[in-house]
Amino acid sequence: MATPKSRSCACMQSYFRLCDEDPSFRRKQLSLDHETSRRMSAGAMSQRRGVRVIPVVVHVVHSTAVERISMPQIRSQITVLNKDFRGQNSDVSQVPPVWSGLVGDARVKFELASKDPQGNSTNGVNYVPTTVTEFGSNDGVKSVSSGGANSWDTKKYLNIWVCTLSGGLLGYAQFPGGPKNTDGVVVLNTAFGTSGTAAPPFNKGRTTTHELGHYLNLRHIWGDVNGCTGTDFVSDTPNAELPNIGEPNFPHVTCSNGPHGDMFMNYMDYVDDKAMFLFTAGQVERMDATLDGPRKLLGHTETRGNRSRKSPKRKRVKK
Secondary structure (H helix, E strand, O other), rough: OOOOOOOOOOHHHHHHHHHHHHHHHHHHHHHHHHHHHHHHHOOOOOOOOOOOEEEEEEEEEEOOOOOOOOHHHHHHHHHHHHHOOOOOOHHHHHHHHHHHHHEEOOOEEEEEEOOOOOOOOOOOOEEEEEEOOEOOOHHHHHHHHOOOOOOOOOOEEEEEEEEEOOOOOEEOOOOOOOOHHOEEEEEEEEHOOOOOOOOOOOOOOOHHHHHHHHOOOOOOOOOOOOOOOOOOOOOOOOOOOOOEEEEOOOEOOOOOOOOOEOOOOOOOOEEOHHHHEEOOOOOOOHHHHHHHHHHOOEEEEEEOOOOOOOOOOOOOOOO
């Protein structure tokens, strides 16, 4: 169970594979992007009021005893997600002052499922033994027939598969609109949670935060195109030339984005776990469009006992 030294996400490889395999996926993505752009241009508010509670099932696919990660490790990941997506993580104070007003609150809460698809009580964790020693980004871990675990109803549950991955991958996610049986997130078992087998530099649970950003239709901040021509379709994240890795020093200027440079501390960059701290208000708008649209059946909304932080006024940065 080795841990890579730098972040690698196969989300875009999965995206382009689905575009080639399923023409309807490309159409659904285009439709969602048009609707998201329309909402953001019009300044439309989310249809949600309160906090969306999302039931989670974690499929732990293991070929050794060590890979069968513990419940405390799994719970530690849920704790991280609930802080990161609400902008309540303790390290958010490290966001440079110039961007502190852009920290977003996605108004989502993740909970391990208490009922399985048949209505039986569950702790939200599905341990599945396998003879497969490592999986790739071809969705093999998402099917019993290829040594993995079948998904639970992906319209009602967030499915997370935790396993050993090949090729130095930390994880990948499926964007909204893809095949229902493979919808969800895959995370390397040594980059999941903050305890147990989680190992530095990816032992603060941010790989799952990053991949769930993709699951809610966020792109990498450099737009997955080298040379300053890409975009993440969010106006308050400065354009970046390339992914940032490790622990960069602020400011790191590329793409004529000085004086403040790349927002490398954003969850959608490639830096180490302890160097990423925020989603922006603009990214939250994009996630809102997904939760109001293709993922509208996912979970339920709590309106009592949850006071959503008011979204800050947004500083627009031209891409």
